[in-house]
Every structure is written in structure tokens, then in C-alpha cells.
Amino acid sequence: MFFTYVARELRxxxxxxxxxxxxxxxxxxxxxxxxxMAAGVRTAQSKVLKSxxxxxxxxxxxQAPAGGTGGPARFGLTAPNQARQGKxxxxxxxxxxxxxxxxxxxxxxxxxxxxxxxxxxxxLSLISIHAEGKFADFGQAxxxxxxxxxxxxxxxxxxxxxxxxxxxxxxxxxTNTAVGPLSGARITAGRYFASxxxxxxxxxxxxxxxKQHKLSVGSTLTMGGTKFTVIGIATSPTGGQPSxxxxxxxxxxxxxxxxxxxxxxxxxxxxxxxxAPVKAEIQKVLPKATxxxxxxxxxxxxxxxSSAASLSRNLGTWLGIAALVAAFAVASLLTMSAVxxxxxxxxTLKALGWRSRRVVGxxxxxxxxxxxxxxxxxxxxxxxxxxxxxxxxxxxxxxxxAAATGAPxxxxxxxxxGPGGPLGQALASASHTVSVPLTAPxxxxxxxxxxGLALAGxxxxxxxxxxxxxxxxxxxxLRRVD
Numbered sequence: 001m002f003f004t005y006v007a008r009e010l011r012x013x014x015x016x017x018x019x020x021x022x023x024x025x026x027x028x029x030x031x032x033x034x035x036x037m038a039a040g041v042r043t044a045q046s047k048v049l050k051s052x053x054x055x056x057x058x059x060x061x062x063q064a065p066a067g068g069t070g071g072p073a074r075f076g077l078t079a080p081n082q083a084r085q086g087k088x089x090x091x092x093x094x095x096x097x098x099x100x101x102x103x104x105x106x107x108x109x110x111x112x113x114x115x116x117x118x119x120x121x122x123x124l125s126l127i128s129i130h131a132e133g134k135f136a137d138f139g140q141a142x143x144x145x146x147x148x149x150x151x152x153x154x155x156x157x158x159x160x161x162x163x164x165x166x167x168x169x170x171x172x173x174x175t176n177t178a179v180g181p182l183s184g185a186r187i188t189a190g191r192y193f194a195s196x197x198x199x200x201x202x203x204x205x206x207x208x209x210x211k212q213h214k215l216s217v218g219s220t221l222t223m224g225g226t227k228f229t230v231i232g233i234a235t236s237p238t239g240g241q242p243s244x245x246x247x248x249x250x251x252x253x254x255x256x257x258x259x260x261x262x263x264x265x266x267x268x269x270x271x272x273x274x275x276a277p278v279k280a281e282i283q284k285v286l287p288k289a290t291x292x293x294x295x296x297x298x299x300x301x302x303x304x305x306s307s308a309a310s311l312s313r314n315l316g317t318w319l320g321i322a323a324l325v326a327a328f329a330v331a332s333l334l335t336m337s338a339v340x341x342x343x344x345x346x347x348t349l350k351a352l353g354w355r356s357r358r359v360v361g362x363x364x365x366x367x368x369x370x371x372x373x374x375x376x377x378x379x380x381x382x383x384x385x386x387x388x389x390x391x392x393x394x395x396x397x398x399x400x401x402a403a404a405t406g407a408p409x410x411x412x413x414x415x416x417x418g419p420g421g422p423l424g425q426a427l428a429s430a431s432h433t434v435s436v437p438l439t440a441p442x443x444x445x446x447x448x449x450x451x452g453l454a455l456a457g458x459x460x461x462x463x464x465x466x467x468x469x470x471x472x473x474x475x476x477x478l479r480r481v482d
Contacts, residue, residue: 013338017370020334024374024457025381027327028450031320032382035449036440037389044438057179058275061111061265061282063289065101090132094169094224094255097125102261105249107286108173111267114281116274121180122262124171124252125243128223133162167209169223170243171252171262174198179268182234182246190217190232199250204232209244221245224255328457331374335367335465364462371458375451382450386440393438 096102105122112120170181174193177183182192188207193200205215210233215221219230228247236242253259269278275293282291339346346359 016334016338017366017373020331020367020370020461021374021377023330023334024327024371024454025377027323027457028375028378028453029381029385030323031453032378032442032446032450033385033389033440034320035446036382036386036442037438039441039443039446040389040439043441057183057266058269058272058293059267059279059282060292061103061267061286061289062263062292063101063103063286064099090130092128092130092222092224095127095129096256096258096263097127097168100125100263102258102263103265103286103289105260105262108262108265110285111265111282114278114285116270116278116281117267118270119176119178119268121173121176121178121266122249123173123181123264123266124249124256124258124262125264126169126171126252126256127166128169128245129164129166131162131164167244169245169247169252169255171249172246174248179266181243181264181266183266185234185236185242187232188235190230192232193248198248199254200248201226201228201251202231202248203228204234204246205230206242206244206246207233207235223247226251226255324453324457327374328460331367331370331457331461332464335363335370335461339363339465360466363466364459367462367465368455368458371454371456371461372451374457375454378454379447379450382446383442386442389438389440393440395437 103122108120108122111117172180172182172193174197175195177192182204187204190204193202193204203221205221210216210230215230215233217230217233221228221230223245228245228251234242234246247255249262253261267278267282269275279291279293282289349359350356
């Protein structure tokens with residue numbers, strides 16, 4: 001009887017029922033879309049943090065260069081003389097990543113022994129720069145020129161163009177694969193470092209870099225005058241910007257002349273609840289170091305990803321709340337208005353013996369049915385919005401710790417050695433910029449949220465409508481005519 005009456009009334013007032021359901025659907029659909037977009041932003045941010053921070057890493061430790069060591073990085077070319085003018089040159093140099101100071105490698109063991117630390121590994125981030133070209137040509141002074149006292153004017157050398165190429169190199173602890181810059185990478189060709197290759201002249205190359213420079217397993221790569229054999233090709237997680245080349249830590253220390261030193265320490269905590277205590281303990285051990293957690297890094301991310309995250313947190317949340325409030329208000333007002341137009345009907349039912357709670361139950365049943373319909377339509381609208389975001393939204397970018405803050409690069413007799421020149425630009429390319437697509441993933445939790453909101457909206461509308469219906473008196477209702 002109850003359900004039959006509800007179905008009949010909804011069919012009889014199907015236009016009104018559809019309007020109420022559509023109002024709820026629009027609000028719920030917007031909430032589903034915004035929630036899916038927020039989940040997509042969180043997923044993108046997680047990918048960015050993992051790629052910049054290290055998969056499986058909870059804490060990273062770095063240190064600013066010590067006083068007197070952060071000066072200009074010279075490229076190592078001496079000034080040209082007349083004997084060298086016009087002759088070609090080729091030079092390789094290995095530099096530390098700008099803005100990073102060295103930390104004794106023994107500190108890795110100290111951190112590993114701290115309470116709450118599961119694993120720790122050191123790494124050395126470097127930049128390999130190759131320059132080739134010709135030394136400046138001094139030329140000749142024009143004929144008929146000279147000073148008043150007969151002296152020959154100084155001859156300015158002409159500027160010879162040079163070609164500068166660079167790539168990033170990271171020394172990894174081959175004995176610890178649980179944490180570090182390669183912990184999340186997948187070897188797609190060849191193999192990973194063997195635990196005995198702590199000082200071997202072998203390298204693992206990032207897949208993108210290998211494809212660009214036509215490198216494969218067995219290829220030879222020259223760094224700092226040392227030839228390395230490529231033993232593996234690695235693919236990093238989606239959205240990451242990995243190092244171009246990975247070599248054993250001890251070999252990287254020799255290339256950079258930093259024996260027994262690292263400039264990054266990757267730390268894995270035993271649990272998420274131990275991250276903050278671990279950070280505090282590391283700061284006690286290394287008071288001059290910068291100890292960064294994923295939360296700290298998230299606050300340093302700039303670019304469109306940061307803007308999207310802020311937008312989803314602030315505007316998206318309030319927009320969803322406003323849409324829900326409006327949808328619930330519309331549904332409640334329409335339901336109360338419909339009850340007002342059914343005064344004679346409810347009065348007659350009361351006169352026939354229906355109790356107030358039965359009338360209220362009837363109104364709430366109709367409102368709940370409208371809410372369920374609105375929830376189904378809202379899920380459809382939300383899914384459509386999420387699909388559009390995934391298809392049409394541009395990729396997001398994030399930048400952390402630009403290398404441009406490091407020391408300027410200078411060189412004698414080398415064109416473009418300043419910060420704006422090719423060498424400076426080569427170092428600046430070490431900044432961590434990640435591009436990651438924005439998606440709007442849907443989940444069972446979102447669908448459950450939509451149905452829950454629909455039922456809540458129907459319950460609210462039914463309660464207000466039922467309250468009004470319960471106040472009707474049979475005698476007054478029978479005197480009214482629709």
C-alpha cells in the first residue's frame with residue numbers, strides 16, 4: 001500500500017518530482033566532479049612528490065654549501081694565447097648540483113641507527129658538462145693605426161663560438177635498493193647494479209635519455225675522461241624527472257673529487273607516524289642540514305599544480321558546499337510547496353483515520369524516492385564532468401628547488417660562462433620541473449558519497465514537508481478547495 005501510493009503520486013506529479021530530482025542531481029553532480037578533480041590533483045601531487053622526492057622516501061637530508069665553498073664554479077679552461085688561437089678544444093668537467101653542500105658519508109650510518117628509521121642511503125648529485133669549440137682568435141691590428149707615441153694599439157680577441165652540452169649524473173648506493181633515487185625505477189633493459197659493483201665503471205641510463213642519444217645496453221659513455229659501460233636502461237615513475245645517468249656512489253665521488261662525501265641522504269621511516277620524530281632526531285644529529293619531509297616539499301611546489309591544488313582546496317570545496325546548500329534548499333522549498341497544494345488530500349486522509357505519522361511517512365517516502373533519483377542523475381552528471389576533465393584538462397607542471405639559486409658559473413676564455421650563458425643555462429637545467437597529466441579518477445567512495453548526499457537531501461526535504469503536513473487539521477483542510 002505504502003509503495004503503491006508513493007509510485008502513484010510520483011507518476012501523477014512527475015514534472016515536479018523531476019524538477020526536485022534534477023535540482024539535487026545538479027548539486028550532487030558538481031560535488032562528484034569537484035571531488036574527483038581534487039582526487040586527481042592529489043594523485044598528481046603524489047606522483048610529483050615521488051618523482052622529485054624519491055619513491056619510498058619519507059625524509060631527505062641536504063645541506064647548503066659551507067662558507068667559502070659556494071663561490072663561482074670555474075669550468076677549467078685557461079686563457080688562450082697566441083700559440084693556441086684558432087685551435088680547437090674539447091673539455092669535460094663534473095660539478096656538484098648547485099646549492100648542495102657535501103655531507104660526510106658516515107652520517108648515513110648514523111641516521112640509519114636512529115630510532116624510527118627503517119633504511120637510509122646516500123647519493124651524490126652531479127652535473128657533467130662538455131664544451132668544445134675553438135680558442136679565441138687575436139686577429140691583427142688594422143694598418144695605419146697607432147697611438148701618438150707610435151705604440152701599437154691593443155688587439156681584442158674575436159669571440160669563437162663553443163658548443164656546450166650537459167646531463168645530470170647521480171651516484172647511488174648500489175648496496176641499498178630499498179630507498180634512494182632509483183628505488184622506484186623499473187629496469188626495462190639490461191640489469192641493475194650488482195652489490196659488488198661499488199666502484200665499477202658501469203652506468204644505468206634513464207630510458208628517455210638513452211632514446212634521445214641512441215644509447216643501449218653495452219654502449220660506452222665518457223664522463224670526466226672515464227669510460228663507463230651502460231649495463232641497464234631504467235624507466236622512472238610517470239611524471240618524474242629522473243637523473244640522466246646513474247653510477248655507483250664511490251665512482252661518482254671520484255669523478256667529483258669528493259671522496260667519502262654525499263649531498264643527499266634518503267631516509268625511510270618505519271611508519272608514517274614516525275616521520276616527524278625522525279625528522280627531529282636527524283636535525284639533532286645534523287643541525288646545519290635541511291631536513292625535508294613530503295609535507296614540507298608539497299609546500300615548496302610551485303607551478304600550475306600548486307595553483308590547481310589551492311583551487312581545489314579552496315574554491316572547489318566552497319563551490320561544492322554552496323551547490324549542495326542550494327540544491328537542498330530548492331528541494332525542501334519545492335516539497336513544502338507541494339505539500340501546501342495537497343492540503344485537501346492530506347485532510348481527507350486524516351479524516352479517514354490516517355494518523356499524522358503516516359502522513360509524514362508518506363511525504364518522506366516520496367521525498368526519499370526523489371532523492372534517490374536525484375542521486376542517480378547526479379552520479380551521471382558527475383561522471384560526465386570527470387570524463388571531460390580527464391580528456392580536456394591540460395597537463396600540470398610543478399617546480400621544486402630551482403638550481404638557479406646555486407653559485408654562478410664562470411670560466412676564462414670561454415664564451416657564455418656567466419649565469420645567462422650556455423654554461424649557466426646548463427646548470428640551470430638541473431632544476432626539478434615535472435609535468436604530469438590531470439585526471440579525475442572515480443571511485444566507489446564517490447558514488448557512495450553521492451547516494452548519501454541524495455538520501456540526506458531527500459530526508460531533509462521530506463522532514464520539512466512532513467512537518468508542514470503534520471500541522472494540517474482535517475476540518476480546515478476539508479474547507480479548502482484545490
